[in-house]
Amino acid sequence: METVTAADGTEIAVEHDGDGPPLIALHGSAATGESLQPIVSQLAADYTVTVPDRRGRGASGDGDDYSLNREVADLQALVDAVDGEPVVLAHSFGGLVALAAAPTVDISRLILYEPAVTVGESADPPLSAQVRSLADEGSDTEAMRLFFEAGSGIPDVTAMPWWPEQINMDWVETVIRELEAVETFELPALDFETPTLLLTGEHGPRHLAEGARAVVDAHQESRLIDIEDVGHLGLLSEPEHVAELVTTFVDDPAAVGQ
Template identity: 50%
Template sequence: MDPKTVTSADGTEIAYERTGDGPPMLLLHGASATRRSWDTIRPHLAEEFSLYIPDRRGRGDSGDNGGDGYSLDREVADVRALVEAVDGTPTIFGHSFGGLVALAAAPTLSLDRLVLYEPALLVGEHRGDDLADRMQARLDAGERQDALRLFIEDAGGVPTVETLPWWPEEANTHLTETVIRENYQVEAYELDSEPNVDVPTLVVSGERSSNRLRDAASEVHERLPESRFVELDGVGHIATESAPERLATAVKSFVRETKPDVKDT
């Protein structure tokens, strides 16, 4: 499918696909991924929603404006441009760093609902992590694959990447620099004590995810005024791929219960 594009505030072209039928839902992928990371769960959501699936800046078919002056604010501006292209008021579903982007963008946008699957932020004892510096040190030493390994194991909570069926042949090692700059944003971000998010929000976590990820999800849930929390048994940080039907069912149930006019399939 040939992607469409929108132009963000700094002139960067952001590519996205549109598929499905129903109320609009914008899907924001994580740090080491592209829009292809939604391929497994997409069929389970497209039966009920019109999906807008972008490559976030710096990967896939999207531009990067040279990467100069990268910031979370630029990611938020990208989301704003995408929301303006949506036909209707969307739900935003963000996974990992995409969840952080969605959370940061939500106060500035007109949204229907918010779904956050283990948004990438640091809370409590996890504050002060220097993962970005440690990744950069390995990259500077010419160890690109090990830099990405460090991210997947530390940030993703994977005990060893060798257990992943796609490692290393299908790992997006070319995105290592992009992953590092996003981790600097994760380390700098501080969750407001009372986030200005006034739409119904579903926060999802996996039973087998790391304490870092689970603690962040729990903290976000506790601080958002209209939040509900779902824990998926037996899965970790990538239920989008390992348990797509179960995750999609949780998302669809949440939307139906908080928006009765959504069709029941």
Template identity: 35%
Template sequence: MRKVVSRDGTAVAYAKAGDGPPLVLLPGAFRDHTVFTYMLPYLTGLTTYCYDRRGRGRSGDAPDYAVEREIEDLVAVIEECGGEAAVFGGSTGAVLALEAAMAGAPISRLTLLEPPYRLPGEQLPDADLATRLTGLVARGRRGDAAALFLAQAAGLDQPGIEAWRNGPMWEQSEAFAHTLAYDAAICGDFRLPAERLARLSVPTLVVSSDSTSAWLAASAAATAAAIPDGHHAVLPGVWHRVPAETIGPAIAAFVLAG
């Protein structure tokens, strides 16, 4: 993997592939750049930049976290693309992509998968979620931190959490548990920032799965509706995921349409 140095001196590792206009891919919670391995063959006509967010994989970290540092990481990768790029973000990575765009990052187009915003009337995660996550990790309770995040941020019930715990993602979930507070901080109070999104001028495609949770589907639709040049697409998939062979071509078509 290649590396670029972010503004605060943190090394950010990324992998570059393909040929065409640049697309930077942002993973959500629990994930590193490898989550996009199966999507890359379907992003034809694009040069992809997949990176490990700080604290994960081969990227570095810093003692003090701030959402602004993650935005600077993304901007550093975009500078490697030539100064402007389209961006795809999944889940909390979608929220980070939106925060970067609203902060003025040089993003030409946004493609997003199910940002986990809550709409009015829906239960919000606890206000001290990030603090609780940090405390659990500090006490060596990484599995408990992962379970807390899944319950509060992802909205999973106990059977869903147990299924995750017994699945192939659990080892990585525990390994990246120290970054869950980062994702919680990125999401803030988890409310849909409709007024801020209304000032966003970047063309945006928000994708949701036809088999996801009702609140995630509603969030995707509301996010697209709040953005002046926002578009919503419902694609065949499962909970909080659309297969690579389905979402990849949709992303490529939207990016190349610009």
């Protein structure tokens, strides 16, 4: 595993797979780059895929202060470290990072799977406060369960084969700070020209589908595809289908979406 030094000096761990044009894949909350292996293994046939552990996760470091802008700067450092303008494929909170970076970072194509963009009325109290309350009571497991079920639309996370063994409960603090970033993010005017594909799952959370539609409505270079019979983790459950959509869109953005 290599590292890329972010603007604030934080070391961001990255792995590379495949041989071809550059593609950067950003994971979501409560995960590391390893979680994207199903889709990465598909895309590595056509691209050199760079997969970081976002700050505060896995083998990456973390700074004293956190903000969405720090994550945007991390993506800028990753883009600077590859050869040419990369495609960026991003999931969930990684999708919010990539969307926030798009106006200032040189990206050839942007593919966002259910980016963590919310529109309309917020929960009261906000999800970040609900998760924080459980964590403060000493129940990190219940806090993470609430995050997955309310934030990702998973009806019963305890039924998932990866729960709880593959979840690091110590990440509850990074989950809370990312929820706070989602809750304070306001969708700006999206006047960047990067062709952008929004992907949603038929069974994904409604609030993320609404956010994806808001991005498409605000950005004239965006297109949207709703993938049947999958939820928020469609990148992992249907990697062949998603990889096919990615490669088709990269070759000809007009060939997919609506």
